[in-house]
Amino acid sequence: MEMQYYIKRIIKPTTYLLLFASFISCLTPIDFTVDKTGGRIIISGQISTMNEKNIVEIGRTADLSRFQFPESEATVTLRDQNGSSFSYIEDFSRPGTYVLQNYVGIPGQTYNIEITLFDGRSYESTPEKMPETSSLDSVYYEIVGETITDAEGVFTKENLVKVYANSTLTKPTTTFLKWNVEETFILSPTDFPDPFNVTPPPCYISQNADPQRIVLYDGSSITSKSIKNQLVASRLIDWSFLEKHYLTTYQSSITMESHEYWRKVNILANQVGSIFDSPPAEITGNVINVNNPREKVSGYFQAVNQTYQRFVIHSYELPFPILNGKCDFVNNDYNSNSYPFRCIECTSLRNSSYERPIWF
Numbered sequence: 001m002e003m004q005y006y007i008k009r010i011i012k013p014t015t016y017l018l019l020f021a022s023f024i025s026c027l028t029p030i031d032f033t034v035d036k037t038g039g040r041i042i043i044s045g046q047i048s049t050m051n052e053k054n055i056v057e058i059g060r061t062a063d064l065s066r067f068q069f070p071e072s073e074a075t076v077t078l079r080d081q082n083g084s085s086f087s088y089i090e091d092f093s094r095p096g097t098y099v100l101q102n103y104v105g106i107p108g109q110t111y112n113i114e115i116t117l118f119d120g121r122s123y124e125s126t127p128e129k130m131p132e133t134s135s136l137d138s139v140y141y142e143i144v145g146e147t148i149t150d151a152e153g154v155f156t157k158e159n160l161v162k163v164y165a166n167s168t169l170t171k172p173t174t175t176f177l178k179w180n181v182e183e184t185f186i187l188s189p190t191d192f193p194d195p196f197n198v199t200p201p202p203c204y205i206s207q208n209a210d211p212q213r214i215v216l217y218d219g220s221s222i223t224s225k226s227i228k229n230q231l232v233a234s235r236l237i238d239w240s241f242l243e244k245h246y247l248t249t250y251q252s253s254i255t256m257e258s259h260e261y262w263r264k265v266n267i268l269a270n271q272v273g274s275i276f277d278s279p280p281a282e283i284t285g286n287v288i289n290v291n292n293p294r295e296k297v298s299g300y301f302q303a304v305n306q307t308y309q310r311f312v313i314h315s316y317e318l319p320f321p322i323l324n325g326k327c328d329f330v331n332n333d334y335n336s337n338s339y340p341f342r343c344i345e346c347t348s349l350r351n352s353s354y355e356r357p358i359w360f
Contacts, residue, residue: 042068043115043123043287044299045088045098047078047105047130048252050306054100056088056113061298070096073118078103081110081127088113107132111303115287125301126257126286132305134177134253138166139309141247143237143318159237159320161313163209165249167227175219176259178252178304181233183209184357185245190327190343192334201354203346209235209247214266216259237318239325245313246360253305261285261300310359 045056056076059068076088076098088098105111112127142162147155169175189200210233217227232249254262264283285300315322327343336344346352 040296040298041071041117041123042298043125043285043301045113046302046304047100047111047113048304048306049105049107049130049134050308051102051104052099053250053304053306054088054103054105056098056100056115056301057096057299058098058115058117059096068096070094071117072096074098075116077114079112079114080106105130105303105305107305109303113287113301122290123287123297124290125288128255128258128286128301128303130303130305131176131253131255133170133175134251134305134307135168135170136165136249136251136307136309137168139249139311140164140166141311141313159318161235161237161247162231163233163235163247163249165227165230165232165251165309167230167251169219169225169227172219172222172225175217176254176256177217177219177227178254178259178262179215179230179232180250180252181209181235182248182250183207183235183240183245184248184360185240186243186360187240187342187346187349187352188243188327189346190329190339192329200346203349203352203354204356204360205240205349205352206357207351209233212269214262214269216262216266218259218263220256237322239322241313241318242315242322242326244360246310247313248308248310250306250308254302257286258300258302258304 040061042059042061043056046053048054058071058074058076060071061068072090072092072095074090078086078088078100080086086100086103088100091097091099107130110127110129112125115123117123141164143159144162145157145159148158149155163181165179167177184204184206186202186204188202191199213233215230215232217230233247235247261283268283282296283298284296285298287297287299287301289295289297325340327339342349347354
């Protein structure tokens with residue numbers, strides 16, 4: 001690949017306390033069809049050492065669709081090895097999403113969930129023991145220009161930010177890791193002049209920075225006590241970098257079983273080849289229907305030990321201007337059709353909110 005320019009910025013090593021960290025969900029959404037006939041239940045979530053990462057999503061596949069119908073009004077209960085129980089409460093601003101509040105997972109403890117749907121069907125996950133350690137030493141990023149070839153063989157020059165992670169392993173041969181990078185950026189709508197001089201409020205958009213990338217580490221076959229320069233995300237630089245753009249890298253220490261599940265998901269999400277290749281095996285997680293174990297249930301509930309690093313990129317730090325996508329009011333043009341719809345209604349973007357993160 002042809003490189004046009006190269007900028008590297010190192011984020012100073014910082015280890016954040018596990019029990020008090022918070023942010024948005026780091027579950028990795030993967031865009032692939034789970035069931036072409038529709039109606040298959042999907043249960044995906046986790047108990048984490050990070051308070052606001054304790055989320056369970058429940059839905060049902062749509063016919064020939066890559067999206068799911070949310071399952072609302074379910075009862076979701078977390079249980080630990082001592083018999084204590086904690087409730088996930090549905091966030092009605094995101095139907096089908098259930099959040100555990102005021103509790104964080106304890107490394108070394110064993111957890112599972114029990115779910116009762118609105119129609120009375122019951123599901124439960126296989127118990128998982130949360131790994132003891134997870135240490136993300138440092139994160140750095142590079143801004144590069146690359147020539148990329150698309151699926152049709154067309155060459156285009158793109159600007160990218162690439163994120164890398166470094167970690168030290170205390171028990172390398174029994175360590176299984178997964179990385180995920182979340183992005184949060186601000187979008188200020190078009191401020192049309194008005195007699196009251198009212199400025200529309202901005203939106204804050206949070207999402208996976210590189211949703212098709214699943215980065216895993218299996219220490220069972222590696223003796224090294226450190227991980228250096230692990231590429232964890234590659235993000236196209238576009239209009240979302242016009243203002244302030246945060247990138248947060250999460251390192252999750254997971255079980256061997258969870259690692260195997262995500263390994264299979266990664267194969268399915270990124271499989272390429274010819275008609276002579278073997279089709280991927282059907283992926284099953286660790287959740288079953290209590291009364292009908294033969295039911296095929298997608299998704300996985302995991303117990304994860306997490307750490308994170310966060311940095312911000314401002315548009316003035318980029319070695320090039322972003323020419324397209326601005327929401328500025330121009331040329332006395334009051335016609336809303338002249339502007340991208342996101343500039344008129346920023347909440348039209350997926351995962352957008354007027355609520356500003358406390359750290360933004």
